[in-house]
Amino acid sequence: MTSVAGLVGLGAMGKGMAQSLRRAGYAPHVFDVRPEIASAFAEEGGAFASPSLAALAGQCDVIVSVVVNAAQTEAVLFGPGGCAAAMRPGSVFVMCSTVDPNWSIALEKRLHALGLLYIDAPISGGAAKAASGEMTMMTSGAPAAYAKAESVLDAMAGKVYKLGDSAGAGSKVKIINQLLAGVHIAAAAEAMALGLREGVDAAALYEVITHSAGNSWMFENRMAHVLAADYTPLSAVDIFVKDLGLVLDMARASKFPLPLSSTAHQMFMQASTAGFATEDDSAVIKIFPGIELPKKS
Structure with a gap:
């Protein structure tokens, strides 16, 4: 292994990614705005x-940034x-946040002007898959950037999709x-x-739906939080205020209608x-009236 890896942001996803790097044989340099978190991880x-x-x-050849947004x-x-x-x-700077694709394209140009390489690399899969090295990365970047960072990416993700040879494609796929x-x-x-309003037993409804055609990964994952009355924010409501806003911004630029996305954005x-x-994004259920x-x- 020739690349020295660094990771910025030891939140729900970033900590798991750093653990995956360590498990793969890297000794990552880590930084978090909460110094005690980085120190505890290093210890x-x-x-x-x-x-x-x-x-x-x-110190690093490859820096992986796992922060919340473009700002x-x-x-x-x-x-x-x-x-x-x-x-x-x-x-190489590897950007894992969900951002406006045009911002990511512009960032690549800014970094190239400084003699730096860039990979547009949003992530998906949740904290558990990040910790197990099984998450998905939606990436795009120059071949030279992949040549230096590919082993780092492979250490953190089960699937690393290469979607183009310049920034933007990774972020567009993540937005979709x-x-x-959302x-x-x-x-x-x-x-x-609706089930609660109609007096259906919540646990029974969950059991049936998760074994029926109406199930989705999000229903199975997030409604378990509702059943447990646990709204600890693994992914917060405001994340989808931001992300669905980015979805609508991207579509608005080409006057493309997204009626379901618009409604979901209003709900969040x-x-x-x-x-x-x-609170956890499953707390969107709290907007419905007349349910316990x-x-x-």
Whole structure:
């Protein structure tokens, strides 16, 4: 292994990805805005906690950024003490956030102008698959970037899809995935809410649907959170306010109608403004009136 890997952002997905790198034989340099999180991860062994973004950038050939959005990615690269100024020429920045594809295309050009390589690499699969190295990466970038970063990508993901030789395609595919994910969560919540309204036993409904044609991965995963009355945010309501907003922005540019996405976006915005912004995205079910949600046993 020739590449030294760094990872920024030890949240629900990033920590699992760092664990996968460590399991694959890398000793990743890690950074998080919460220094104690990075230190605790390093103390487990097989990793180094970087005191700053610049310090991490100076040590690594490949930097994987696992932050929430474009604004945070911008700060990681170009904020005070950011990575871009400290990265060595020819090193690779791997961007795993869900962002506007046009922003990602522009970022590739900005980094190329600095002599840096870039891979547009949004991720999907959830925290458990990130931790087991089985998540999906939707990537696009120049062949030179893949040549340096491919082994790092393979260490973190079960599926690494190469969707083009420049930035943008990865983010476009991720946006379409988020269209389906958001609509499926909203539909799952609507179905469970109707069942509750009609007096159907919630656990029985869940059992039947998860073994029937109406099931979806999102119904099976998120409605389990509802049954457990556990709205700990593995993916928060506001993530889908953002992501479905990106879906609609992309479609609006070409005047393409997305009626289901528009409705789902309104549902998540309603949940957010009702006070559930930072709860698990399954909390979108709380917008439905006249139902009694399951309580913690």
